[in-house]
Amino acid sequence: MHQHDQDHTHEHGEGCGHDHTHGHAPPVDADNQRRVFWAMLITGGFMTVEVAGGLISGSLALLADAGHMLTDTASLALAWFAFQLGRKPADKARSYGYQRFQVLAAFVNGATLLAIVGWIAVEAVGRLLNPQPVMGSAMMGVAILGLVVNLVAFRLLHGGDQHNLNLRGAALHVLGDLLGSVAAIAAAIVILTTGWTPIDPLLSLLVAALILRSAWMLVRQSSHILLEGTPGHLDIEEIKRELPAAVPGISDVHHVHAWSLTAERPLVTLHANVHEGADHGRVLQAIKTHLAERFSVEHSTVQLEAGPCADHEREHVCGAEMNVAGKS
Known part of the structure; x- marks a missing residue:
């Protein structure tokens, strides 16, 4: 508590153990960081399989999901780095420490998701206007494997602290992958039974629409914090x-x-x-x-x-x- 010699008295309180420079660094949830790390390894490992499957089968749903998984791997790496950086103690340049980088990472992840949605929409419209052959059997096999991988990764992230924007951003990327795998499986079933290939880009558009709202919410919430909103x-x-x-x-x-x-x-x-x-x-x-x-x-x-x-x-x-x- 500080008292100033003025005509009136000011007293500032920071609570027990807190000083005005905030020279402490709050502990970062190690469990969240561990979950993000393993989800990153799983997602990155399967991404190469999905790229090959999409190229072989000619499926936009698989390629779109593979592209999504590529950005997911980078986004999960960013989320992991944000947790790691948050462990740094406060210093003269960052009196509150480096916790805010988690919010910045969440904002970047949300913005990346919005860009992916736009890319999928453009590619899907192109496929609808210019249909291309799709190998349903190869598409089905890769999509089923992708669903299993995404379920494991999503379970890992969903078990963490859902109030943490950084973890939520990472989980949202993986959820988008999971929905993409479900869409690819559904499209493969339709193609194998009816031969109707437009179902592939149509379901890709549906997945993009499902991702859009959550991505926008993540961008809005993280930007509100970055702008010092109440x-x-x-x-x-x-x-x-x-x-x-x-x-x-x-x-x-x-x-x-x-x-x-x-x-x-x-x-x-x-x-x-x-x-x-x-x-x-x-x-x-x-x-x-x-x-x-x-x-x-x-x-x-x-x-x-x-x-x-x-x-x-x-x-x-x-x-x-x-x-x-x-x-x-």
Whole structure:
């Protein structure tokens, strides 16, 4: 807790064991990292088999799924690297550490999925306008093997922490592969029984449509965090209303800001006016306890004020100076 010699008193709280430079690095979930690593090996290993099968059979569904698996392997590698980088402790250049790279990796993975959807759509339209022969038997064999591989990889990732955007991005890539394998199997059955080859690009379009919504959600959520957006479960106005009523000794809460380091780590800063004679230490602890228990915010920075807010006064002075400069 720091006290400044001013006309009014400010007190900043970082909670037990936290300093203003955030020189600690929160532990990264090693289980998530292990799951991503094994899913990466499985996906990358099967990708070469699927490429060969798609070229031999002439199936767009297999080639599209193989292309998807190629980007999946790269995306899983990026997700694994993000977990690995997150282990680095905070330093002077990154006072919060490197956890945010996981969110960046999720954004890149989501954007890559959107690009894949566009590529599949273009290729499918081309195949519909210019049909090509497809070997249904070869397509069926590779697709069934791909389904087994994708089920194993998806089970690995789905068993991890689904609140982690990085893991969700990796799982979404594998889910797209799984759907692609199902589509390829269905297309192979139709081709083997009826000989109708347009089913191949049509089902590819269906898979692309299924992937599109989830990919867009991933991009939107990760970009919201990267742009310091307010976490979805936090209502700033509700925090302003609740704290004065829940914590004895404070009359007003203002300058409330909330954002996320990662999807699992919301952060809050706020100013609170303290009644004269109140125990600042107890008030500070009560505010931080209420934020943790009521709003699931474990990391908060609280400024206690015994007089007018210094930021309000500074904004008033700056505004007055700007008005004078504008008139001169």
